[in-house]
Amino acid sequence: MENQEGFKVEKVLPYEQQGGKKEQIVRMFDAISDNYDPMNRFMTFGIDTIWRKNAILSLKNFAPKTILDVATGTGDFAINAFRLLQPDKIVGIDISEGMLKVGEVKVAAPEFQSKIELKVGDSTNLEFKNESFDAATVAFGVRNFEDLEKGISEMCRVLKPGGHLVILEMSEPEQFPIRELYRLYSKTVIPTFARLFSKDRKAYTYLPKSIEAFPQGKVMTELLKKCGFSSVVYKKYTLGVCAFYLAEK
Numbered sequence: 001m002e003n004q005e006g007f008k009v010e011k012v013l014p015y016e017q018q019g020g021k022k023e024q025i026v027r028m029f030d031a032i033s034d035n036y037d038p039m040n041r042f043m044t045f046g047i048d049t050i051w052r053k054n055a056i057l058s059l060k061n062f063a064p065k066t067i068l069d070v071a072t073g074t075g076d077f078a079i080n081a082f083r084l085l086q087p088d089k090i091v092g093i094d095i096s097e098g099m100l101k102v103g104e105v106k107v108a109a110p111e112f113q114s115k116i117e118l119k120v121g122d123s124t125n126l127e128f129k130n131e132s133f134d135a136a137t138v139a140f141g142v143r144n145f146e147d148l149e150k151g152i153s154e155m156c157r158v159l160k161p162g163g164h165l166v167i168l169e170m171s172e173p174e175q176f177p178i179r180e181l182y183r184l185y186s187k188t189v190i191p192t193f194a195r196l197f198s199k200d201r202k203a204y205t206y207l208p209k210s211i212e213a214f215p216q217g218k219v220m221t222e223l224l225k226k227c228g229f230s231s232v233v234y235k236k237y238t239l240g241v242c243a244f245y246l247a248e249k
């Protein structure tokens, strides 16, 4: 998984042609932004809404007033976090303007005005000062980072001491026969539907490849500690199809 040159997932790219991971990820999410939300619901049978809710509620006892949602995409996680946690402010950042454009329509609703702000930003170079936020969240984003360690270290930097980071990410189940069923689904069913319904077929072949290459469990827990977090809780959701991490700075 890890070597001196970084993590295997950092080398998994959506397209064959030249360009760094960041440029390719921007291109891919810009291309699929219009139907990203419905494709998400379809691919997870809507279970992602339960994963998101559980992950957000893990922050409830800490009552964060300021939240940074990294890789916010079309804003669903930020919107759900606002509804469930009622913070003073949520800032969502993402490198894809296409994804943010879809999110901006949603957060223009009066209930979110001056509460949720979406802007272009890169996880590996956050524009915020040290110790600016009570909590940071990333839902289904870390797998796409060009530099995973830098991204996590940056989120740690902008959190206040005692602040919390929540990460949700897709993962490959480890146990037979769930793993085999999952592989069949992700490598045949998802690409077939992507061919039919998505503007960018490559995006949905990148998905299982990047999930397979992404560090999970103990490796992720150790990485979070290396990046400055003191304690980490790791849970598997839905037979290991999704991974949840709660880390404290």
Ligand SMILES: C[S@@+](CC[C@H](N)C(=O)[O-])C[C@H]1O[C@@H](n2cnc3c(N)ncnc32)[C@H](O)[C@@H]1O
Pocket: 025, 026, 029, 070, 071, 072, 073, 074, 075, 076, 077, 093, 094, 095, 096, 099, 121, 122, 123, 124, 138, 139, 140, 141, 144, 145, 146, 151
């Ligand atoms: C699968 S989407 C997840 C969107 C949203 N968080 C959700 O829960 O639906 C991944 C998002 O990560 C964003 N992303 C990837 N690398 C990023 C980076 N280095 N900094 C900020 N956003 C990034 C992509 O542009 C994309 O919108």
